[in-house]
Amino acid sequence: MWVIVDHSGDEVEDVSLELLGQARDLADRLGLSATAVLLGDGVRGLAPLLGQCGADTVYLAESPLLSAYNPDAYAPVLTGLTRRQQPSIILWGATDQGRDLAPRVAARLGTGLSSNCTRVDLSEDGLLVMTRPVYGGKASCNVVCSQARPQMATLQPGALPVRRPDTGRQAQVIAVNVSLSAQNLRLRLEEVIKIPPSDLDVTEAEVIVAGGRGVGSKEGFHLIEQLAHLVGAAVAASRPAVDAGWAPYERQVGLSGKTVAPRLYIACGISGVNHHVVGMRDSRAVVAIDQDAQAPIFQMADLKIVGDLHELLPSLIERLRRLRQERGSAEDEEILRTLANVPSARQVS
Numbered sequence: 001m002w003v004i005v006d007h008s009g010d011e012v013e014d015v016s017l018e019l020l021g022q023a024r025d026l027a028d029r030l031g032l033s034a035t036a037v038l039l040g041d042g043v044r045g046l047a048p049l050l051g052q053c054g055a056d057t058v059y060l061a062e063s064p065l066l067s068a069y070n071p072d073a074y075a076p077v078l079t080g081l082t083r084r085q086q087p088s089i090i091l092w093g094a095t096d097q098g099r100d101l102a103p104r105v106a107a108r109l110g111t112g113l114s115s116n117c118t119r120v121d122l123s124e125d126g127l128l129v130m131t132r133p134v135y136g137g138k139a140s141c142n143v144v145c146s147q148a149r150p151q152m153a154t155l156q157p158g159a160l161p162v163r164r165p166d167t168g169r170q171a172q173v174i175a176v177n178v179s180l181s182a183q184n185l186r187l188r189l190e191e192v193i194k195i196p197p198s199d200l201d202v203t204e205a206e207v208i209v210a211g212g213r214g215v216g217s218k219e220g221f222h223l224i225e226q227l228a229h230l231v232g233a234a235v236a237a238s239r240p241a242v243d244a245g246w247a248p249y250e251r252q253v254g255l256s257g258k259t260v261a262p263r264l265y266i267a268c269g270i271s272g273v274n275h276h277v278v279g280m281r282d283s284r285a286v287v288a289i290d291q292d293a294q295a296p297i298f299q300m301a302d303l304k305i306v307g308d309l310h311e312l313l314p315s316l317i318e319r320l321r322r323l324r325q326e327r328g329s330a331e332d333e334e335i336l337r338t339l340a341n342v343p344s345a346r347q348v349s
């Protein structure tokens with residue numbers, strides 16, 4: 001049972017820890033071992049956490065040519081390792097890297113891949129049952145790969161909980177021989193440009209501030225952007241806000257836009273029509289601001305704020321600015337943590 005690890009070089013991405021917890025559980029039920037596969041350069045220091053989060057073994061493939069993600073390098077290393085070790089199941093994060101890499105490896109191995117799953121489980125006869133949304137999220141289907149091996153799935157980040165690390169657990173680290181030649185790499189990384197969270201792709205963002213028709217105007221939408229900037233969130237929009245030209249199409253969430261699953265989704269002036277909700281219903285916590293107490297978005301909100309956003313947002317922005325000046329950004333993080341961990345629905349008028 002393998003998990004291909006996503007990392008930034010210094011830190012393992014949460015999605016890989018989520019997958020490891022799931023892999024541990026499935027491996028125990030199948031009597032298999034759980035293995036984390038770590039590719040990079042100088043990343044051995046990440047192995048202990050992988051062990052603490054459920055891996056029995058860490059395959060460590062290190063090379064300067066693996067220091068940044070490069071499909072020309074990662075795909076052959078993973079394909080070769082898979083051919084040699086013959087895992088039964090491989091789980092990947094449905095991240096930029098996983099979405100790019102998993103199909104390449106699946107094609108080379110001649111096996112199937114179920115992408116963007118929300119769940120995986122086992123059938124009675126021990127096959128991996130991969131659940132993924134279909135028809136724009138209106139339904140989900142279960143996929144099994146009965147013949148080809150390994151069985152492979154990419155899973156949406158945030159779909160599973162992260163298991164608390166067990167500091168008593170240790171994984172055996174096995175170094176993988178990497179034979180790559182720079183001449184065979186058609187891609188070369190020139191530069192990494194970090195983008196501010198507010199410009200992040202909405203599918204990657206941990207926190208999202210979204211505006212809908214209720215925002216009223218392009219000027220009104222600046223409030224959404226200011227709030228997002230202050231709390232390190234990405235900006236998103238409902239379709240009417242995009243149609244009105246207040247936000248670009250790549251920021252649209254919903255049936256004909258993007259599907260997101262952030263830690264926190266702050267919906268401002270969005271009524272909660274199903275076409276929008278299918279794109280954000282996997283958010284871990286939802287804060288909704290709407291002047292209509294009967295707005296459907298409140299049915300799924302953890303924190304409901306009934307009021308005029310043109311009054312609420314400026315005062316919230318002002319308060320966050322003041323707190324930031326007085327106490328630095330720690331206070332904002334405290335507020336976000338509190339909002340993201342709202343345990344049950346309550347109403348604030």
Ligand SMILES: Cc1cc2nc3c(=O)[nH]c(=O)nc-3n(C[C@H](O)[C@H](O)[C@H](O)COP(=O)(O)OP(=O)(O)OC[C@H]3O[C@@H](n4cnc5c(N)ncnc54)[C@H](O)[C@@H]3O)c2cc1C
Binds near residue numbers: 253270
């Ligand atoms: C095939 C198809 C695909 C679609 N795809 C998408 C999609 O991908 N994404 C999407 O979002 N929609 C999509 N739609 C459109 C969808 O049906 C809804 O029309 C849309 O989601 C509504 O957007 P909204 O909530 O911003 O606007 P509205 O439904 O008009 O809601 C605006 C809300 O703002 C509140 N409000 C107004 N003024 C204020 C104020 N001053 N303060 C606080 N609250 C206020 C109102 O009470 C209301 O609840 C699709 C539709 C179709 C037919």
